[in-house]
Each structure stands twice: as structure tokens, then as C-alpha cells.
Amino acid sequence: ATERKALFLFFGGTGDLAYRKLYPSLFNLYQKGNLRSHFAVIGTSRQAMDDDKFRAAVRKSLADSGNRADSKEVSDFSSHFYYQAHDVTNTAHYSVLKEAAEKLDKKYKLEGNRIFYLSMAPQFFGTIAQDLKSQGLMSTNKDAFNRLVIEKPFGRDYDSAKQLNDALSKSFDEEQIFRIDHYLGKEMIQNIEALRFGNTLVESLWNNRYIDNIQVTLSEKLGVEERASYYDNSGALRDMVQNHIMQIVSLLAMEQPVAFTDTDIRAEKVKALRSLRVYNVADAATNFVRGQYGSINDQPDYRHEDNVPEDSTTETFVAGKLLFDNYRWSGTPFYVRTGKMLADKFTRVDVVFKRPLVDIFAFPQSQNTPLAANVLTIFVEPHAGFSLQLNAKTNDAGFSTEPIKLDYLVDAEKSKETPEPYERLLHDVLKGDGTNFSSWPEVSYAWKFVDQIRRVWDLQEPQFPNYTPHSMGPAAAEELIQRDHREWIYRL
Template sequence: MATERTSLFIFFGGTGDLAYRKLYPSMFNLYKKGTLREHFAVIGTSRNKLTDQAFQDEVRKSLGTAKSDKEAEKFISHFFYEAHDVTDKEHYSVLRDRANELDKQFKLQGNRIFYLSLAPSFFGTVAGYLKETGLTDSQGFDRLIIEKPFGRDFDSAKQLNDALSKSFEEDQIFRIDHYLGKEMIQNIEAVRFGNTLVESLWNNRYIDNIQVTLSEKLGVEERASYYDNSGALRDMVQNHIMQIVSLLAMEQPVSFTDVDIRAEKVKALRSLRVYNVADASTNFVRGQYGAGDSQRAYRDEDNVPHDSTNETFVAGKLLFDNYRWSGTPFYIRTGKMLADKFTRVDVVFKKPLIDIFSFPQNHNAPLEANVLTMYIEPKAGFTLRLNAKTNGQGFQTTPINLDYFVDDKDSKETPEPYERLLHDTMKGDGTNFASWSEVSYAWRFVDQIRKVWDLQQPEFPNYTPGSMGPAAADELIQRDHRQWVYRLNK
């Protein structure tokens, strides 16, 4: 049985899609595993007028359970509701009184977690009123979880952070990125620092390039209004991809603690080369999907302007100016309406300096590069591609794969990202959350790309649904005499 954690959760945006679809089911998983038992409570808030009972009914629906499920009913009995206007200071006094009441009822020791699933423009307002009205004056811990987007650029992100910093210390702020809760993302550290074989080769002397691909099969769906003001660069690169890249690029931390891991991620991001105008134009490409067989073009989607220049695809080349990675590029790409939905990392090692098997008289194909592939989703596991002799007469070589994939039984028992991250927040472990320093360096890099693109008129649409993006994404890597490890029709 897991260690029981004690806390009051206050969800701002507690009747939203994220809360019902991800947060409450994740909390129920923690309840069934014993992390939550008797000493926890939840206050959901939104502008909607609901009773506690009506809110509990909605939570039950989100869990997919019946009233006959005694375990679920006991869990749901810890949920309460307050209609709340985040801009009205008086409402926080009502919230404070309810929090104090539940603190006594469930013996919560004054521990409070505030989850802001709201528009970023309200972050500073909520944080300020929480402090001013005494909601953070309890004797236990106070922790603030905020959802992305954390700003639109460095300046707006800094304004948000400055507003939060007036009420909460940096170690109290948990900037959630659900990718950091994925099992195989966390496995990056285990593979790197738990294996001498891997870590001794994890540098520019042995690695030719590293590729990170986040591919989405669907289009913008119901997110069109938000997405057209964000785009793939802000929506995926600034947060998810930069976090993955920092884990791949960082040095080994002094200890496996959130402070030391974050310090090394920041050092890596500090060494990331921020491009000038010419280099940004050369090393980053963007795309927007057109129409397919039964798919509308992006510009024909609901709530999307017909002349939109918003990108639905990004590919780029990242360079780190440090001793470990100088000269080894990191290639990234992400987009909507691509061939399939998956996330993977391909680590391409350098070929032997001399290929003794490919002399003309041997009639043997050149050796292929060794590749370590980390499959993040939907399947989870690793593949290591090696060269070996074919079975039979003569001496021919062929690539073979050494595979490990999480089986169905283990996969079902793997914690969901939000389950893991809520658990980490209760522990006070910030390892899998982005620090302000990480966010700031990521924005500085992305802002330069955005500024260059804003000066140019793209030729959209430039790729078809079901492909892997525009031809320029392939040309980007082919200029360096390389190719994507995952490609269609290879």
C-alpha cells in the first residue's frame, strides 16, 4: 500500500473538460492505490451554480462508476463545490471559510494545493487574492499548479511569473507539463544515467544526431480558436519538445533530486544556440495542412480565418554550444494531420570510421548506423539497431533490432501522467515540473524563430494530411546529408 498523503485540493476551473476527463479519474486512481484515503478533500470551483450533490454527480459520471460502487462513493464523498468568480475578492473569503471547515473535518493539517486550470490572464489575480484573503496562511504547505500556456512569449511569461512570485515562492509553483509525467520520458534519465554502456557514448564523439518527433494524426478539432492564436511552435515546441530535449542534452546531476536535475536542465538550455535571423530562416521550417481525401484544409476548419498563416507543423535543427554536444544537431518535428499519432526519440550513432565489410569485392551493402529508439507513445519501449552477420554462406551484414516493449499487463498498471504529477505535487517533488529558468530560456529561443516568421509570408498550405509534413522538413535534414529515421515509404 502506498504512503497516504494529506491535502486539500482547490480546483479553479473545476467543472472543465480537463478536470472531468483527466484530473478526477487520476485522483481516483491514487485513492484506489492508497495515496489518498481518509485525509483529503476537494473543492471544485467555477462560475456555474451547483450544489455539492450535483457536483458529486458530475464527478461520478467522469469516473464511469455507479452508486453501487462503494469505493467510488466513499471517494466522491470528499468532493465539495463553491460557485466562484476569480475576479471577486469577496468570493475568496467564502472559499477560505469552506477550506478551514474541511481542514478540520478531514484533519488536513493545513496542506493546500491550488490547481489553476484557467486562462493565464487570471493566474496573477488568483494567486494575489489567495494570499490577501488568508487562504495561504494555514500551518501546512501551500502549492500552486498552473496549466499551460505559460505566456505567449518571454515578456508575457515574465509578467505572469512576476505576478505569481508576489504570492508564492518558486519551490511552491508547479508548472505542469503532462509529457513529463509519461513513463518513457522519465525513462530517459534511467537509460542515460543507469547504464555505463549508454552514458559513456552519450556525446558528440559517438552520436551523429538526435531526432525528436511528436506526431499527431488529428487536426485542430474543437481547439481551433485557441490553436490559431498559438500554433505548433508555441503549443508544442516551447514546452513539450524543449523539456524532452533538455533531458536528452543535460549533464548528469550531482544527485537524483529536483533541485539538481533542474539545475542541469537549465545549464543545457543556456547553451542552446539562439539563432540570428539568417540562421532561424535556414534551420526552422513551418507548414500548414491542406485538404485531403475527406479532410478539410486547416483554413476551412471551423473558427479558423480563411487567410490564416498559423503553422500546424514545425521542424527544426537545434545546436548546443557546449563540450558534450558541439557539432551534434538535435532535429525536432511536430505537427497535426500527420501519418499517425506517436512520440519517439531516435538517437543516431556515428558509423565506424572504416567499413571493412563494404569493399567492392565483398558485394556487401554499407553498414547502417546504430540507432537507439525510445518509443514514448502509444507503445512504450526501446529498440537498439545493430549490425550483424546474415545467417548463411559467405559474409554479408544486415541490421537487426534488440527490442524491449512494456507488455499489456504492465502498461495497464502504469500511472497516467496526471496521476503521477498530482502525486509528485503532494510529495513536494518538482523533478517533473518546469522551473521558471527552464521556461524563460525556452521562450528566448522560440521567440527568435517566431519573430523571423512574423516577417515572412508563408506559402500555405504546403503539406497533405497523412504525410509527415512539408517537403522542406525532409530538405532541412537532407542538407546535412542525413535523413529522418522514421519516414514514410522507406
């Protein structure tokens, strides 16, 4: 592994995400040798704490993540961690941070490379970015890098996203900004490109002549849990569709990039999103449906969860149909759905091919059932793999056909070696590879699409609750696809 030199500054360094994902991921990179002796971490948040206490919390976070490294390795790693109390809204505090950064840069010979990771409420992103620049925290060494990593959500509509982006752009160039979408760090999402562009068999059929429709499902089993106050202001459309689903869909829909580089891939994703049809009011109302979960047994409905207002109209489920107006996809819809409190926790993509134009097995005397559609399923999680449904002859004396499946599942041992999304994404940031992050044009097209749907929904009072927990959402999600004489491949 190549060792990368950098100083990490984590804003929100005592938060849930930092302890649960970011520090364990850094440790994995350390164990693999991507980080060795030339790195240091400054954790910041408002509370007072000394380095020792912070290091102990970091070590605990590694243990909690299940890493059973020996204690020497863990303590060597945690010795690179430093804590600085810092209120991000107080400009004067940044000079203290600057001194600490310069000291560590010298001590660990970091050559001025800096990664600023904002793991806190987005309302602070603009201020932080501005002060990082105005207070001289960004390295001025011309061979060094300054990179800004930001968590979701990126705005709550196009206007607020644009405002946020304008604020960030005053300090950082687009190539320096890494917008996290952790779905892009998932093994099987990255595999979409390998599957498509590495296989003639797949890519030659990957268009509206052979594909009838594509279905993307991000299903969650749990309800809103502790995130209610955030979630109730967001809802499934903003929380899942605008970012994760749009990213997955653009990888499925894009043209072949000239080369496998971040610039080329982004260019194709942006082109795909530009041809996504932005609905007018009437079409948004027919092509998107929403839901909110009801109660079951002694489990409360969404409106009676802690921190949710009793008249909340926030959707916990959304399903919709996306149409691309381009040569490859015209006439082939993409159906998407996501929600909380559904039957199971999984993410999958089902690519449904057209049936043969002529079914020669359906001659008059034949008892044969009509040929099934070929379906290519990409299992993203919890199990990673592919499945291809084909028609084959039944193994008997007569002649009838039946659907069979070619399955490839990544085995459990191998899955354990798969890097966590955050590990992969942090490694990408260290390398300066923006492939698996959302660029501003992608984010802005996604918001413009989503805003139209929100606009329509905000005009109508929904009939909530409208779906039973542990189902696959409201009846409207079934009607949405049945209206087109199709059905969801994954069904109960």
C-alpha cells in the first residue's frame, strides 16, 4: 500500500458518525499501510477534553467496531490523535486550530496536506469553509492539497443547495470538495460499472430495445428511531431519493465513459441527469407516490414516534417512475422506491429484459406457461452478488420451460474483506479521487428533479398513515407500476 501524508481535521469529531465510522475506517487504512507515520488527526467540537481522553474514546470506538487489533498497534495509532475544543461559529477559535495544525504538520512531516472533514449539521458548513480560508488554515504550500469533505444533506432544495455551494466555492474549488454519498462507497454499487462496461453480453443489451424497465429498491426495516427530529424535516424524498437513488440511477443510465477516471465518469453521469425528464405538476402527481407508516400491535405509527408532531405529513416512503429523454432510454422507465418500516432491510437493482418477440413454445396444444422475462438482479446489501434469470427446459420427458437462475453471491469470508464504504471513501479522499462523490452539477440536477415533486406534494394534504409496517409500502406503489402493466420484481 502507498502511504499517504495528511493532517485530518474533524469538525464534529466527538459525534456519532466520527466514532462509529470515521475513526474505525482510518484505523483500517492504518493497518493496511495507507496511513503510517506521517499522519495526524485533530478532533474538534465544543466540549472541553484533553488528548488522553480523546485517544481513549478513539480506542473505544475501534473496539466497539469489532476490530481486535493488538493493543500496541491501537495505541500507536491513537497517539496520532489530538483534541482541540473549538466552536465553529467563533472566528477567533480558528487561530488556535491553525497553530495546532502547523505544529503537527512539522512534527509528522505532513508536507502541508490537509483534509477538513465536516461531520456536523450542514448549517455550519458555509461558516466553517469561510473561516478555514480567512483564518489561514488552508495550506499555502503549492505542492500540498487542501480537501474539504462534507456529509449529507447537501441543502433541502435547489435554492438552499446553491446557497451552500456558493458559500463553499468562495474557499474551495470544485475538485477540492468531496461530497459524501456513502452508497457510492458500497462494493456492489461500484460493481455496476464493472458489470456494464466489462461485459459485451451486458452492455450490448443495455438499452431500450432489450430492457423493459429497471427497478431500484432501498428498503429499510426499522422506523425512524432516534433520528426523528432530523427526519421529520426531511422525509424519504430528500433523505434517500435526491442523493442515493439519483446516484444509483445515474450509474445505471449513463453512457460509457471515455476512460475510468473521475472526470470522465462524472461527465457521463451529468449528461444522464440532464436528460432525466423534470416533471410538470400533473406528471409529478401521477409518477410519484408517498406513504407514511401506520401502527402495528403495540408499535406506534410514525406520528406517535418520539419527537414527531402528531399532524406530521412527512413521508416515510416514496415510489416513483423516472424517464430519460435520450436515445438509449426513451420508453424504458426506471422505477424506484424506498421507505422505512418495510418488510426487510436490503438494497437491490432489478433489470427486467423484454420477453422474446415470439414465444414459439406457446403453440396451440402447448400447456406451457408463457416465457418469463429475463431479469438481472444486482444485490447490493445485505448480501452482495448478481442473479440472472433465464428460461430453460424443464428436466423431464415433455417439453416445457421454466425460469432458472444463475447466481453469483460473494461468499461470507470474502465479504468480510470488503472495505466499509467510509474506509473506501476516506482512501479516495487521500488519493484525491472524486469518482465516488457527488459533484455539484449532479447534486443540482437531482434537486431540480426532486423539487418538482415536493412542490406538488406541498399543495396536497396526504391521507396518512397509509401503509402497514412490514409491508412493501402503500397500495399506491403497486398501482403506480401495475398501471404500466408491470410489477415489482421483489414482492412479498
